[in-house]
Each structure stands twice: as structure tokens, then as C-alpha cells.
Amino acid sequence: MTGLAATTMSLEPSARIEFGVGAIARLPECLDELGADRVFLVTDVGLRAAGVVDRVVGLLESSGRAVTVHDAITPNPGTATLDAATAAVRSACSAGTAAGCAVVALGGGSVLDAAKGIALLGTNSATARDLAAGTAMRPGLLVVAVPTTAGTGAETNGFGVIEDERAHRKLYVGDASVRPRVCVLDPELTVGLPRAATAATGIDALVHGIESLASRGANPVSVAYAAEAVRLVSGSLAAAVADGADLEARAQLLLGSHLAGRALSISGLGLVHGIAHATTSHTGAVHGVALAAVLTEVMERTAAVAGPAYARVA
Ligand SMILES: NC(=O)c1ccc[n+]([C@@H]2O[C@H](COP(=O)([O-])OP(=O)(O)OC[C@H]3O[C@@H](n4cnc5c(N)ncnc54)[C@H](O)[C@@H]3O)[C@@H](O)[C@H]2O)c1
Structure with missing residues (x-):
């Protein structure tokens, strides 16, 4: 057999997605559905300064929930950043049943990634x-991602x-149980992201699409997602950088x-991410900037094998 008849796929159902x-505003309703009456909100000081944390805490408290805010996540978080949240998450989620407590991750990739580890530390006697x-x-605590x-x-x-600070390398930390059960995708919350961060994070999304298309692990479903992702990101990134308040560009x-x-x-991903993770571990470079620094050269050197994938994004 060849073609699709020779392809096998095993795909997990996706989370509930609230987009728009x-x-x-629909976050409390999502938490009701999960049975979560307490929230451990993981975020960072940049989001607090941007006013996003106060807005979300207000929404959660007016729905009658107890909210504990942990805003000490640093960019490119390491194991020490996760450990620093352990006592707080265990204390916030120990009353009643752990099932009634959700970790809400409000922030960029650093916050979302740290929150997954923190959700596991909340239920396990581990570092x-x-x-x-x-x-x-x-299994870890319920995770909701914003x-x-x-x-x-x-x-x-x-x-x-997560960075292993001693070995200067990035590790994957997590478990299927902490995959977010709900993702709230609200373009308005990204409007305050400064221009340089908009550019760097947008490049990250673009590289995800390109590397996914070129990956040996690609299948027809990942290709469908990646092709549409590249179309949306490449069509909107310049506009979002030029005018951060352009909601159509932010939404796309x-x-x-x-x-x-x-x-x-x-x-899975490829060499661009492999090199960029090592670069960031050794230099502290912003993730998207580290990706942009090597993207062209990796594409040139892999064009002989990944040419058809690159042709799709040309
Ligand atoms: N798990 C994955 O699948 C995955 C994939 C790619 C990257 N990552 C990881 O994600 C991390 C990078 O995440 P990132 O690029 O989203 O950046 P980030 O989360 O480190 O945030 C960068 C800065 O932007 C600020 N910020 C975020 N949103 C804002 C907003 N709306 N308004 C104002 N300021 C805002 C933050 O306060 C922070 O100072 C790296 O550690 C990287 O390794 C994870």
C-alpha cells in the first residue's frame, strides 16, 4: 500500500477552545464546567504591569471563586522557578479536593510551560x-491556558x-494530565504585547508551521494545521507589528x-528549534530571536530533503 492507505494516525481529542x-469573559463558565471553584493563577509581572492580571482576577472573583495569584514566573523558566511555586500551589489547592482546584496559566509560553510543571508539583511530593x-x-491539577x-x-x-540551570540545557517537563483542558484564545489580551515581543513570538509561530511541514513526523492532519497556520501568521505578522491595536491582525x-x-x-519540530534552545540556554537570547538567527541557514542546508515542504510556504 502507498499514500493515505499506508498512513496510520492516532490523535487525541483536543481541548475546549474559546476563541474570539x-x-x-467565558472563563468562569469554563471553570464551572470543570467543577473548579478555586484557582491558582500562574502569571508574570509583565502581565500584571499590562493590567491583564487585574482584569482576569476581577472576572474570577466576581464569579465567586477563591483566587491565589503567583506572578513570579521568569522568561525561559528554570527548575528553580517551578520549585518556588510548590508551597503556594499545595497550600492553595489542598483545601477540599484537588479536583476542585484549577491552575489557570495567564501569559506567554514561559507562564504556560511553568504552569504545567506547577500543576504536577501540586499533586506530587516531588521537585x-x-x-x-x-x-x-x-496526574497533575487541572490546567486552563490563556x-x-x-x-x-x-x-x-x-x-x-524548562531550563536545567546547572546543565545549561532545556528539558521537556510535563505529562498528558496537565495538557490544558480549556484554551481561551482572546486576541484582545495580546494587544499590549510590545512590538519587539510581537515580532519574536510571531516568528516562533511561523517556524512551528514551517518545521512541522518539513518534519518526518508530519501526517495529513498536522499538514492541514501547519499550512493554515503559515498562511495566517505570514499574512498578519507585519500588520500586528506595525499596529499592535489591529485586532484583525492580532486575531489571525x-x-x-x-x-x-x-x-x-x-x-514534532526540527533543527531550528534544536539549535535555538541550546543558544538560549547559553546566552539567554529571546526564543524567537534565537530561531530567526538560524532559520535561513537551516532551510538552505536542508532544502535538498525538505524542498517540497518549503515550496508550500514560499
Ligand atoms: N511548550 C511548547 O510547546 C513551547 C513552544 C515554543 C516555545 N516554548 C517556550 O516558551 C517560552 C517563550 O514564551 P513567549 O515567547 O511567549 O514569551 P514569554 O512568555 O517569555 O513572554 C515574554 C515577555 O512578554 C510579556 N508579555 C506576555 N504577554 C504580554 C501581553 N499581552 N502584554 C504585555 N506583555 C506581555 C511577558 O511579561 C514577558 O516579559 C520559552 O521558554 C520557550 O522555550 C514552549
Whole structure:
């Protein structure tokens, strides 16, 4: 057999997706459906300064929920950043049943990734280093993702990219149980993202689409997601950088980033990400900038084998 008849696929059902300008208003209803009456909100100081944290906390508190805010996530989080949240998440989620407590990740990829590890630390007597070592774990707390960059697509999978500060390398930390059960994709929440960060995170989404198309792990479903992701991101990134308040561009970028995340969760990524993770671990470079630094050269050197995939994005 050849072609599609020779292809096998095993795809997990996706999370509930709430997309649209103002979609954040539906967060309480999503938490009701999950039975979560308490929230451990994971975020960072940049989101607080942008006013996004106060807005979401207000929404959650007016729905009658107890909210504990942990805003100490640093860019490119490491194992120490996860460990620093352990006592707080265990204390916030220990009353009643852990099932009634949700970790809401409000931020960019750094926050979303850290939140997955924190959700596991909330239910396991372990350290972040144990998680990184792949020790068997009990299922983590429920995770709800609200991405504010577009982006990493980190809301689509249960694994976070966490730095091992001692070894200067990035590790994948996570588990299927902490894959976000709900993703709220609200373009309005990305409007305050500064121009340079909009460009860097948009390049990340574009590279996800390109590397997913070229991956040996691609299948017809990942290709469909990746092709549409590349179309949306390449058509909107310049406009979003030029005018951060352009909601149409922000919407296209956010959906494109999400679809690229779904694509990479199926296919895996490639050499551009491999080199960029190592670069960031050694230099602290912004993820999207590290990707942009090597994208052209990797494409040139792999054109002989990945040419058909690259032709799709030309
Ligand atoms: N799990 C995955 O699938 C995956 C994929 C790609 C990258 N990553 C990881 O994601 C991380 C990078 O995430 P990122 O690029 O989204 O950046 P980030 O989360 O590090 O955020 C960068 C900065 O932007 C600020 N910010 C975010 N949203 C904002 C908003 N709406 N308004 C104002 N400021 C805002 C933050 O406060 C922060 O200072 C890296 O650690 C990378 O390894 C994970």
C-alpha cells in the first residue's frame, strides 16, 4: 500500500477552545464546567504591569471563586522557578479536593510551560528536577491556558520547555494530565504585547508551521494545521507589528499560533528549534530571536530533503 492507505494516525481529542475578541469573559463558565471553584493563577509581572492580571482576577472573583495569584514566573523558566511555586500551589489547592482546584496559566509560553510543571508539583511530593528526570507522577491539577502571546502554541500540549540551570540545557517537563483542558484564545489580551515581543513570538509561530511541514513526523492532519497556520501568521505578522491595536491582525496571529501548536504537537519540530534552545540556554537570547538567527541557514542546508515542504510556504 502507498499514500493515505499506508498512513496510520492516532490523535487525541483536543481541548475546549474559546476563541474570539472578549472570549476571556467565558472563563468562569469554563471553570464551572470543570467543577473548579478555586484557582491558582500562574502569571508574570509583565502581565500584571499590562493590567491583564487585574482584569482576569476581577472576572474570577466576581464569579465567586477563591483566587491565589503567583506572578513570579521568569522568561525561559528554570527548575528553580517551578520549585518556588510548590508551597503556594499545595497550600492553595489542598483545601477540599484537588479536583476542585484549577491552575489557570495567564501569559506567554514561559507562564504556560511553568504552569504545567506547577500543576504536577501540586499533586506530587516531588521537585522540578524529579519532573525533569521523568520520574513517574500522579496526574497533575487541572490546567486552563490563556495565552497572551502568539506565540508558542504551548496551550496545545502537556509539556513545558524548562531550563536545567546547572546543565545549561532545556528539558521537556510535563505529562498528558496537565495538557490544558480549556484554551481561551482572546486576541484582545495580546494587544499590549510590545512590538519587539510581537515580532519574536510571531516568528516562533511561523517556524512551528514551517518545521512541522518539513518534519518526518508530519501526517495529513498536522499538514492541514501547519499550512493554515503559515498562511495566517505570514499574512498578519507585519500588520500586528506595525499596529499592535489591529485586532484583525492580532486575531489571525493568535489562531495561527494555536494551529501551529496543534501541528507541532503531532509532528514534532526540527533543527531550528534544536539549535535555538541550546543558544538560549547559553546566552539567554529571546526564543524567537534565537530561531530567526538560524532559520535561513537551516532551510538552505536542508532544502535538498525538505524542498517540497518549503515550496508550500514560499
Ligand atoms: N511548550 C511548547 O510547546 C513551547 C513552544 C515554543 C516555545 N516554548 C517556550 O516558551 C517560552 C517563550 O514564551 P513567549 O515567547 O511567549 O514569551 P514569554 O512568555 O517569555 O513572554 C515574554 C515577555 O512578554 C510579556 N508579555 C506576555 N504577554 C504580554 C501581553 N499581552 N502584554 C504585555 N506583555 C506581555 C511577558 O511579561 C514577558 O516579559 C520559552 O521558554 C520557550 O522555550 C514552549
